[in-house]
Amino acid sequence: MNAFTIGLLAGLAAVLLVAGIAKYRTRNRPMSVAAKAEYLSKRRARMLPALAVIFLSQQASFFSQMSGGEHVSAEQAKISAWLVLSAVMLFALATKGFWFERREVRDLVDDENTRANRNEAMRWGFLFAMGSAIGVYILTMFDTVTGREATHIIMSFGIAAAILRWGVLERRAHRSA
Amino acid sequence: MPERLANRLKERRAELGLTQAELAERVGVTRKTVNTVENLVFTPSATLAIKLAEALELSVEQLFWIER
Numbered sequence: 001m002n003a004f005t006i007g008l009l010a011g012l013a014a015v016l017l018v019a020g021i022a023k024y025r026t027r028n029r030p031m032s033v034a035a036k037a038e039y040l041s042k043r044r045a046r047m048l049p050a051l052a053v054i055f056l057s058q059q060a061s062f063f064s065q066m067s068g069g070e071h072v073s074a075e076q077a078k079i080s081a082w083l084v085l086s087a088v089m090l091f092a093l094a095t096k097g098f099w100f101e102r103r104e105v106r107d108l109v110d111d112e113n114t115r116a117n118r119n120e121a122m123r124w125g126f127l128f129a130m131g132s133a134i135g136v137y138i139l140t141m142f143d144t145v146t147g148r149e150a151t152h153i154i155m156s157f158g159i160a161a162a163i164l165r166w167g168v169l170e171r172r173a174h175r176s177a
Numbered sequence: 178m179p180e181r182l183a184n185r186l187k188e189r190r191a192e193l194g195l196t197q198a199e200l201a202e203r204v205g206v207t208r209k210t211v212n213t214v215e216n217l218v219f220t221p222s223a224t225l226a227i228k229l230a231e232a233l234e235l236s237v238e239q240l241f242w243i244e245r
Contacts, residue, residue: 034198034201034202034207034208037207038198038207038208038209041207041209108205108206108207109207111205111206111207111209111210112206112210112219112221112222112225113206113207113209113210113213113214113219114207114209114210116219170209172218173209173210173212173213173218173219174209174212
């Protein structure tokens, strides 16, 4: 099994672990659909900015490998874990999220305001991705940039910007008058 | 000054003795959405505006108006 596969599996395991912990924490808390949606919505508002920071801080692994890190296998594993996290975050942005919850809870937690915030976040993500693509294009005039590096930079900026913007909008929406 | 959709959601909700959560449950959204509409942070769709007006026993025109 190569380092990339180990990284992919580690990333998947981390995602399942986080989902399992979240589910376990609410196991003995009987809640109505509305109360559950409110709880999940607030938790999402708190988590999104933190997720964006964790996601961006992971980039150090990638750039340390670019500059010729010694433990190439370990770095490759981290990069493929990053790929899993990117895919999960992208999927969360594109769908209602909370995939392990009941349908009525998922529908309510993705109500009109949330959809508007999510769309605005996607717009930001697109603009940041395009901005970083322009940046990479300019960079190639002065230095060699591989396809993988370019993809990594564009995806990272696009996803992080969208997640961060979504978190900010959700927090603002939860704030009382 | 740009146009914006103002409303008397808060006043009417208070008149009926409803909390944001209760109103949200009546129209099938989260409390957060009611909060953002009340505070003019979010402009609701026509569907949601009609649902809110129905829940608050007013016409849409009585509940919402354009502020210039």
